[in-house]
Amino acid sequence: MDRAYAELMAFQRGTEALAQVMGRLGWDQETVMPPAAAPQRAEEMAALEAVLHQRRTDPRIGEWLAAARPADPVQEANLRHIARRFARDSRVPEDLAAEIARVTSRAHGIWAECLQSEDVAAFLPVLRDVVDLRRQEGAAIAQGGDPYDALLADYEPGTTAAEVARLFDALRPPLVALRDAIRDRPAPPVLTGAFPEEAQLALAREVATVFGYDWSRGRLDKAVHPFSSGSGLDVRITTRTRADDPLNCIFSTIHEVGHATYEQNVAEEHRLTPVGQGASLGVHESQSRLYENQLGRSRGFADWLFGRMRDLFGAFGIADADSFHAALNALRDGYVRTEADEVQYNLHIMLRFDLERALMRGDLEVSDLEAAWNDRFLADFGFPVDRPSHGLLQDVHWSVGLFGYFPTYTLGNVYAGCLHVALRRDIPDLDEHLARGDAGPALTWLRERLQTHGALREGADTIRAATGESPGEGPLLDYLRDKFGAIYGLADAVK
Template identity: 65%
Template sequence: MTAYEDLMAHERRTGALASVAGRLGWDQETVMPRGAAEQRAEEMAAMEAMLHARRTDPRIGGWLDKIDESALDVVGQANLRHIKHHYERACRVPEELATALARVTSRAQGQWAEAREAEDVAAFLPVLEEIVALKREQGAALADGGDAYDALIDDYEPDMPAADLQAMFDAMRPRLVALRAAALEKPAPAALKGDFDEQGQMRLARQLAKTFGYDMARGRLDKSVHPFTSGGGTDVRITTRTSPSDPFNCFYSTIHEVGHGCYEQNIDADYAFTPLGSGVSMGVHESQSRIYENQLGRSRAFTGWLYGEMTESFGDLGLGGADAFYGAVNRLHNGYIRTEADEVQYNLHIMLRFDLERQLIGGDLAVRDLEEAWNARFAADFGFAVDKPSNGLLQDVHWSAGLFGYFPTYSLGNVYAGCLHAALRRDVTDLDELLAKGETEPATTWLMEKVQRHGGLYRPREVITMACGMEPEAGPLLDYLEEKFGALYGL
């Protein structure tokens, strides 16, 4: 077992260093001075060079050759599966390429934020061209003769090629489009209006985080341009954002990120700094954030409780009661922003991005033509024109961070969440009574036991299948949406 012990000691040290690099990223997006961007880019590049060297260390291959996999328990075998996969992928990417990507994406995120604020696409396109060129190179290296975009997806969702995602999206689209069209023909519930103190929003956001089980002793909630989660184990940090006219943006972004944060906080502590010590895939990760945010947080039962909390914090909301508040939380509405989209239209935003980034990586779409392609596709899909870049191409941080292949996992996470929600309601029969009192613990404990504590022990589809007692598929999500919005809109 010496070879396995040596391998795991190496992995734990690499995991600890990766955690330090992640903390640099969190700092960059929250409190780092703007003037430090170039220095931080060099720091991130240096960290990536060190990590790449450790991930491609020839000793890993030697240790792997010496290990008798049959002598390992299930945890050891799972560790070995991940290490082999990551080692083979890391060895295909030259250090110079890995370092260049770390440097340019660190610099690009600040440039994206400035371009977004200035509504200036032209200021962002040069650095995006650099990123796309490097990601094409990385994808080709990882694919080793296969499809470059499939190879990039594998970083976020192993064993899920683009063709399978395309088939899933093609099957989902007709029912989503039909439900949207039917609902938008009906009178919409009243929207929440008013001016909501941003400090008050953050106070309630912290309360919501604790309500959903986020451990503030091992985490923190801050503000950023784009909400995100960073870290793992005993240091898991989340961010949100505020808008005086739209407190739901703050509250549901917070609940979404809490889903991610709780997944990381609830993984078996014995897996810390090993390949099993983080979420197994972004699709599974998104299943946690989306079920917290939507099936639990936007349910009629929970919004009844939230209505009372908001009234206590902000006074009369002008909606006339909890039922109207539920309608305001869940109203279908034409909008530009993915993170603010209702549950019915959200996946259409993802399909747009999925198609565009496939074209970018495949070389069928030039970066200089991306804004025009985005705006044309948005108008075709949603029926109205993009009014400004921050509502279009510049709204998401992902491409500036080099996260090509990430977007489809949001919809995959919705599909997984639909399956988990059906199983949760089967097992926790008094779920609505509990949520109506703001009691989420039975639901979050179920998710912790069924999904979160396992970390990377099982394969993505395997952990969902075990939790639900069925292979994941889109039917439960679509049935849930049709039932919920059919009742809300009288369809």
């Protein structure tokens, strides 16, 4: 092996390991950390971020990159990722990186408290600090370019806000037309009954197993906002429960399992290397959204899930599997992104994209953010926000500084639409397997076509390699029209 490459990768392995430790601190903070520990955890996160920043900007990295001669595509990909991160972090002062870690750690705890108390005013001061720090970081990285593009590149390299805006412009009219057509139709039935938390979590663990989660390398805990954390041999997921809605727990779990199995299934030889992770956040979301929706809410899987829910909860107001499938996919007006139906989900992302882009550009100030959110929500969805936890406070992302993250959810939906077409083409009897609670054929296809390769390719190239087609919004729109057209009897009204 090339000596410069070997020395660089030995150094990088230590950096990757420390990054995993920092991720574990974040998992602990959101699950089991004592509330009073928040100020100390903020200092711990800042200290570790300073160490990571020093390693990622070590001058030797530039020397190794200049001297390294890659021998294969994997080595080329590792060098590409390291060079990109080195260039990015070298533009960000160490004290700024540490302060971002400190403030976002503290802000997360404040957000969680304000979410419970419905207190936007108490959250805005720390959010103002987070926005200011991210503006500074975006400007430092962009060096005269668009700061929002610089932050977006952290999650979806090679994609610009202008490209995202064009995608949203293509998606919005057909999504709104489909929604409006469905709103005129009778609503599917709703679940009723008693859904004890213990039974919900038992079913969550069962569906996680069905969708391939390796429990020897993971665990399931509760969190205010479900998430997945880690890679390789330690990949943890969280979920949440609601006494009146077991589907929230079940599908939050399936979603996070999609993220987690991607990380668990990356080839062992890539572990603790830049290639040993998801290709991009958009590709990551393609896995979670595909698991959750195209597989988890499919007619086939509805058969199996209906039976298991009857076993655990008894009668719950749904007569049969057909009605249950309609209930799983019902279009219901609501406030919360994570609970939104597939037709309206991306409209939530568009709202957040426009607001956070304006924040990072300085066109919108934090003091005006709640009013801007509420005005935009009313315009987009047709009814007013009723309380802060259903509006500005509902998502964790801005509290922890994840500006540029939201567009990847829609990119993930678009990518999932493309993967679903190829998956159905190659596994024509997929629904028969899912009806037996057997996701194995789909999981094998995804593992071999996409997951095992990690970040070998860039985001869109990863989808292209898996499907043989360039990604676009067409397959997602066709899927939504066909699925919801059948459920609501729309025929060709929305074609």
